[in-house]
Amino acid sequence: MSQRKGAMAAAVTASKHREDQEAMMVELRRGPWTLEEDNLLMNYIACHGEGRWNLLARCSGLKRTGKSCRLRWLNYLKPDIKRGNLTPEEQLLILELHSKWGNRWSRIAQHLPGRTDNEIKNYWRTRVQKQARQLRVDANSAVFRDAVRCYWMPRLLEKMAAHHHGDGELPPPLHPSHNIAGTASSRSPPAHGSQQEDPSSSAPAASGHYLQQVDPSPSTSTTSGSTTSAALPPVPCFSESELRWVVDQYGAAYGYTDDLDLDGGAGVVDDDSAAAAALDSLGLDGLDLGPADGGVYSDATLLDYLNATCAGGTTVMTMMGGVHGAAGGGDGDYGPSPWRTDELGQTARKLGDPQHQWRGGI
């Protein structure tokens, strides 16, 4: 085994050496791609198909490595790449799948058609990890995951419901027998700003946006849930004491008191408002999770909806009722959890893109 490893290392070294030699012979370009390069790459792939990237790099006239060509194609030029901000459905799916699989970006990306592993990774690092940093917890810690599950995920579900029913009413509960594909395909596209079909976004080579951002609008401006608040009473979705409960419950339950360090290094804070403020940032700062225009569905309404939506989904958001979902557990690779994230995921798929439908296990 170690012999094989050594051989592998030698092979890689030799390969790297050849790469270096090649790089010296042909002045390889680095950095941002130009329109001409993109055209060259797309034309070559149109004629010869994907794959054989090193050959492509040599024969296409591009002064790039095969790796670079492959990355450019897969992450940017491929026609089915979906651009723009992640929808709440996609965000929810990412959270759910990451809780199961960790940093398996490519695996997660397989469940988000049109999204690349790079995009998902960037989302995680810039949005999710940022919030974890603010909370001074490890983004992979159980306490953070559970805070996400019982605070962030419900918010996303709320937002998804708002997106699908701009008139302020919750969508009718979806049952397992419901023909999702039929209904979802006829629904209106999500009313996100940049998520809308921007012709240029799917044809970057023709858009002339080289060396500039594709979509300058921040994610926080992409929601369209403003109409929901009118019809629903603006009751708080979670009280401060509930947030405190999240922190205490999971910190204690998992013995993660050390990585929940809201008071600047001296252990768990004893100030409810500080913890609540920190957790509040999960949903209200830059995460596109805040209630639509300050108005939200009531806990009871949303809970009713989710319970009706999820088959047997009686433990989603039970924290609001103070009852733990004892039926939980077996939640993935990270050990037991009282939260039925599989059901949250089902709801996400049912509400979202038909391609995200339940596939018999993820």
Next chain:
DNA sequence: AAATCCGACAACCGCATCGGA
């Protein structure tokens, strides 16, 4: 108006794995 900060994301790098010779 200029300087600085920061978020977003494209791109690069190193390593692992696969598959054919």
Next chain:
DNA sequence: TTCCGATGCGGTTGTCGGATT
């Protein structure tokens, strides 16, 4: 079985543009 080229994956860095001071 070993070698080796190709490809895939995840971590990290660089760059740009908007926001803030």
